[in-house]
Amino acid sequence: AQRVTQPEKLLSVFKGAPVELKCNYSYSGSPELFWYVQYSRQRLQLLLRHISRESIKGFTADLNKGETSFHLKKPFAQEEDSAMYYCALSGPGRRALTFGSGTRLQVQP
Amino acid sequence: DTAVSQTPKYLVTQMGNDKSIKCEQNLGHDTMYWYKQDSKKFLKIMFSYNNKELIINETVPNRFSPKSPDKAHLNLHINSLELGDSAVYFCASARGGRTEAFFGQGTRLTVV
Numbered sequence: 001a002q003r004v005t006q007p008e009k010l011l012s013v014f015k016g017a018p019v020e021l022k023c024n025y026s027y028s029g030s031p032e033l034f035w036y037v038q039y040s041r042q043r044l045q046l047l048l049r050h051i052s053r054e055s056i057k058g059f060t061a062d063l064n065k066g067e068t069s070f071h072l073k074k075p076f077a078q079e080e081d082s083a084m085y086y087c088a089l090s091g092p093g094r095r096a097l098t099f100g101s102g103t104r105l106q107v108q109p
Numbered sequence: 110d111t112a113v114s115q116t117p118k119y120l121v122t123q124m125g126n127d128k129s130i131k132c133e134q135n136l137g138h139d140t141m142y143w144y145k146q147d148s149k150k151f152l153k154i155m156f157s158y159n160n161k162e163l164i165i166n167e168t169v170p171n172r173f174s175p176k177s178p179d180k181a182h183l184n185l186h187i188n189s190l191e192l193g194d195s196a197v198y199f200c201a202s203a204r205g206g207r208t209e210a211f212f213g214q215g216t217r218l219t220v221v
Contacts, residue, residue, distance in 0.1 A: 034209065043113075044152075044199065044212040084150060096142055096165050097210060099152040 006100035023087030115213035132200030141183035
């Protein structure tokens with residue numbers, strides 16, 4: 001069975017500090033990994049996906065198959081980054097995302 | 110020009126009632142989903158439809174019945190509502206073969 005684990009419910013940092021939101025997964029094949037973000041009172045939206053290997057809003061995430069991790073990183077946090085972040089996984093043939101429990105990021109001034 | 114829209118945004122109802130939540134997408138996607146977000150913010154897939162055909166039906170009580178009249182719509186009907194059904198329900202859609210999903214704004218259901 002596929003599973004996504006986000007060990008931190010809340011991560012609080014000061015503005016300008018580095019951020020790392022942890023995500024580990026279990027899946028027997030080659031999954032697609034995603035990070036979704038939900039800002040206050042807004043809908044869930046895609047932040048980035050591992051196959052794109054891109055940086056969005058300064059965030060990056062590298063898929064580490066050896067450690068089965070897909071941690072989200074940003075070198076300098078901004079107050080507007082405060083939101084709920086979800087790591088998600090999808091395996092071939094399974095047309096739905098399996099989400100982690102989410103991590104709330106609070107960036108303090 | 111909202112891509113995925115749900116109605117209503119808020120729904121407060123009494124136990125035992127029957128209610129429906131509607132979802133429409135104008136992205137031309139052929140796959141639609143219903144997710145449930147519980148009080149702990151955990152998101153879990155409930156149903157998935159592809160071209161009006163049910164392809165995922167997770168362990169959900171029979172009181173929940175999805176209906177897809179066409180590719181652009183996926184409605185969720187709930188019978189005999191219970192207190193534990195209180196949650197935020199999200200509709201989403203995706204292009205066939207890709208699982209990058211676009212979400213609606215959610216429907217906050219409160220059963221009293």
